Amino acid sequence: MSYIGVLIETKDKKAKKSNFGIITAACSDGSSDVCALMFDDSAVDNKEILEQYGITKIIEISSEQADLNTSPDLKAQALVGTMKTLDIKGLVGLSSPAGRDLLTRTATLLNVPSALDCIGVDFSDHTVLKSHFSGKAIARLKLEGDYFICGIRPNTIEAVEKSGNAEIVSHKPEISGKPGVKIREIKKASSGSVDLTEADIIISGGRAMESTEGFKILSECAEVLGAGVGASRAAVDAGFVPHSMQVGQTGKTVSPKLYIGCGISGAVQHFAGMKTSKVIVAINTDKDAPILGKCDYGIIGDLFEVVPALTQALKG
Ligand SMILES: Cc1cc2nc3c(=O)[nH]c(=O)nc-3n(C[C@H](O)[C@H](O)[C@H](O)COP(=O)(O)OP(=O)(O)OC[C@H]3O[C@@H](n4cnc5c(N)ncnc54)[C@H](O)[C@@H]3O)c2cc1C
Known part of the structure; x- marks a missing residue:
């Protein structure tokens, strides 16, 4: 056999x-x-x-x-x-x-x-x-x-x-020849301590995070959840976070058990990277945002209020 x-x-x-x-x-x-x-x-x-x-x-x-x-x-x-x-x-x-x-x-x-x-x-x-x-x-x-x-x-x-x-x-198989490529050093990308492609939970932020500082509330929540922090391309292009955190067609493809999208509209290119998540939660101020039509749970509200409240509740 x-x-x-x-x-x-x-x-x-x-x-x-x-x-x-x-x-x-x-x-x-x-x-x-x-x-x-x-x-x-x-x-x-x-x-x-x-x-x-x-x-x-x-x-x-x-x-x-x-x-x-x-x-x-x-x-x-x-x-x-x-x-x-x-x-x-x-x-x-x-x-x-x-x-x-x-x-x-x-x-x-x-x-x-x-x-x-x-x-x-x-x-x-x-x-x-x-x-x-x-x-x-x-x-x-x-x-x-x-x-x-x-x-x-x-x-x-x-x-x-x-x-x-x-x-x-x-x-111990026989090998022949010299290595064509030699790995000298592996530098870890700065996407937090949790590898996004392996994470069970991901909390991601979009353009609405407004700044690098804005992402701190996601990191705090992620710490309590044991989650990785991701981002939309708009947040990456705006320079809030590095490309290593980008989820989507031109970023990482992820499949966590829980994906929480904060201030992300839900463009098809973003969905391409997280569509296979088991449960999708979206936090958005706009009730007509496309992501609210594609998620399992939608919270219509300001992420700057909802995320810290969620972190506090989880800590409790
Ligand atoms: C070839 C190509 C490849 C692409 N690849 C990717 C990719 O890999 N990943 C990716 O993400 N995108 C990708 N994009 C870009 C994609 O089309 C979208 O432009 C991008 O995903 C939008 O990011 P966003 O949702 O953060 O921003 P926006 O579309 O601007 O959405 C922001 C959302 O935040 C909400 N909001 C605003 N303020 C608040 C608040 N205080 N609280 C809660 N919600 C709020 C708004 O209602 C809105 O829905 C690609 C595009 C192209 C053409």
Whole structure:
């Protein structure tokens, strides 16, 4: 029986929560076994949590020839070697910056197509679901080839617990050549301590925030909620906050459980980036603002009154 490999992304050697939904997606295909693929020597630390989502095998990939975590092309080479040796025919990962990079390099080396930013996947017939035209259309794409490789938008697939007992297997594939690219330093963008693409809750501000100072009330509320702070393009273009906080067609695509849009009109380009949020709350003074027609809960009111009141209520 061939395997589906799930690329596990870690932060400070801890598996990110957003991996668990893609493990669930991989486990939903009964015809293949599912294994977790890890690169950073953290399999033992993450064994228990991965078992909780049904992982029965963790493959820890390393190399004595090169530091794979600073050499993206050699990392892809090592992954391809592992897939070929261990009969891993399906590969799924997060459509995060790191996931996109590795999945694409891997597909290129295997000379097969790949699909990124998918919102659904079916391993049995090698199809994926992707959102197109700012979320107005959903396409089902079939990928042809001996290997099936896709990246899933973080948080779009609900994680389901499923008990399992995982064995850890160390694999050191042969790699050749020198790294074409070497990562020397990773600088974190200034979008707060919570990564928007992984956040369970996001509170975003639009043009109505008026200034950088105005965004402080969102940061205060976010702190209480454990949320990330996002922004519309109008707020970014006005220089209130950096582009790393922008949500939308030309910003980040997010799928939190709760999205609170404050002083955001709800343009189609903004919706393209947060449409798959589970619950959308909008705070707007204009009862005719488009976002109020598309949200789950609308509050017609001044955000400068509503947000601090919400923060106080949450603190209480
Ligand atoms: C190619 C292209 C790509 C784009 N990409 C993106 C993108 O990635 N992300 C994105 O966001 N936009 C994007 N846009 C821009 C998009 O079309 C909108 O212009 C933008 O989203 C508007 O931002 P806004 O809602 O903050 O501002 P506005 O449309 O000006 O809305 C402000 C809202 O605040 C409300 N308001 C005012 N004062 C208050 C108050 N005190 N309390 C509560 N509510 C108040 C108003 O009623 C209004 O609804 C893109 C546009 C194009 C053409």
